Amino acid sequence: xxxxxxxxxxxxxxxxxxxxxxxxxxxxxxxxxxxxxxxxxxxxxxxxxxxxxxxxxxxxxxxxxxxxxxxxxxxxxxxxxxxxxxxxxxxxxxxxxxxxxxxxxxxxxxxxxxxxxxxxxxxxxxxxxxxxxxxxxxxxxxxxxxxxxxxxxxxxxxxxxxxxxxxxxxxxxxxxxxxxxxxxxxxxxxxxxxxxxxxxxxxxxxxxx
Numbered sequence: 001x002x003x004x005x006x007x008x009x010x011x012x013x014x015x016x017x018x019x020x021x022x023x024x025x026x027x028x029x030x031x032x033x034x035x036x037x038x039x040x041x042x043x044x045x046x047x048x049x050x051x052x053x054x055x056x057x058x059x060x061x062x063x064x065x066x067x068x069x070x071x072x073x074x075x076x077x078x079x080x081x082x083x084x085x086x087x088x089x090x091x092x093x094x095x096x097x098x099x100x101x102x103x104x105x106x107x108x109x110x111x112x113x114x115x116x117x118x119x120x121x122x123x124x125x126x127x128x129x130x131x132x133x134x135x136x137x138x139x140x141x142x143x144x145x146x147x148x149x150x151x152x153x154x155x156x157x158x159x160x161x162x163x164x165x166x167x168x169x170x171x172x173x174x175x176x177x178x179x180x181x182x183x184x185x186x187x188x189x190x191x192x193x194x195x196x197x198x199x200x201x202x203x204x205x206x207x208x209x
Contacts, residue, residue: 004093004106004107004108005045005066005090005106005107005109006096006104006105006106006107007045007046007047007066007090007104007105007107008035008038008039008045008046008047008100008102008103008104009046009047009048009049009060009064009102009103009104009105010025010032010035010046010047010048010049010102011049011050011051011058011060011103012025012048012049012050012051013050013051013169014050014166014167014169014172015048015050016048016050016065016159016162016163016172016175016176017048017064017065017067017084017086018065018086018089018159018162018163018176019065019086019087019088019089019114019115020085020086020155020159021085021086021156021159021160021163022070022083022084022085022086023048023067023083023084023086023163024081024082024083024084025080025081025082025083025084026079026080026081027079027080027081027082028079030101031100031101031102032102033078033079033080034100034101034102035100035101035102036069036072036080036082038100039069040069040072043068044068044069045066045067045068045069045087046066046067046068046069046084047064047065047066047067047090047105047107048064048065048066048067048084049061049063049064049065049092049105050064050169050172050173050176051169052169057103060092060095060105061173062091062092063089063090063091063092063173063176063177064089064090064092064107064176065086065087065088065089065090065176066086066087066088066089066090066107066109067084067085067086067087068084068085068087069082069083069084069085070083070084070085071083087114088109088112088114088115089109089111089112089114089176089177090107090108090109090112091107091108091111091112092105092106092107092108093105093106093107093108094106117155118154118155118180118181118182119180119181119182120153120154121154121158121181121182121185122182125182125185125186126154126157128189129157129158129161129185129188129189130146130149130150130157132189132192132193133149133161133192134146135192135196136165136192136195136196139196140166154181154185155181158181158184158185158188159181159184161188161192162175162176162184162188165188165191165192167191167195171187171191174187175187175188175191
């Protein structure tokens with residue numbers, strides 16, 4: 001069992017990081033610039049997590065994903081462009097009282113076996129995902145290289161769609177917490193179908209809560 005890990009966190013609604021995926025981020029707030037500098041001087045680890053509300057100090061969902069800063073570019077004005085590489089999901093056991101401008105938590109990685117690769121999707125489930133993704137992209141007006149998409153492995157495809165799909169925070173969190181890729185795929189298809197059917201289509205203001 002992995003020991004609890006003390007990590008800085010970046011609460012950001014709608015931004016999902018999964019194990020073995022990458023997430024580019026533009027860092028401009030002073031507290032998060034400080035977080036990046038400290039991380040770069042240490043183990044380069046940051047926890048991505050979604051806030052539950054829009055308060056100044058928002059409540060947090062319990063589950064996030066640990067990422068390592070793979071690349072970092074500091075701009076002349078102190079902002080950063082970084083790329084995070086997802087390592088493993090974690091569960092927040094407690095928030096740590098820290099003197100830093102940014103928040104820190106104790107993260108438990110033991111509930112997740114994210115170092116192990118999931119079983120591949122069944123042929124029918126993969127086909128259903130690709131079909132619904134085409135309908136969804138068409139509804140949003142996205143231009144997609146479907147030949148390139150067809151070459152992605154199941155994990156990259158499911159997690160990639162989950163990252164870029166304009167779903168609400170609750171739906172995004174459900175995708176992050178899904179136990180396996182097949183579960184995440186099933187949820188993703190449901191969310192895309194539902195969003196296409198609501199008033200306004202895929203550009204509508206709501207998805208599943």
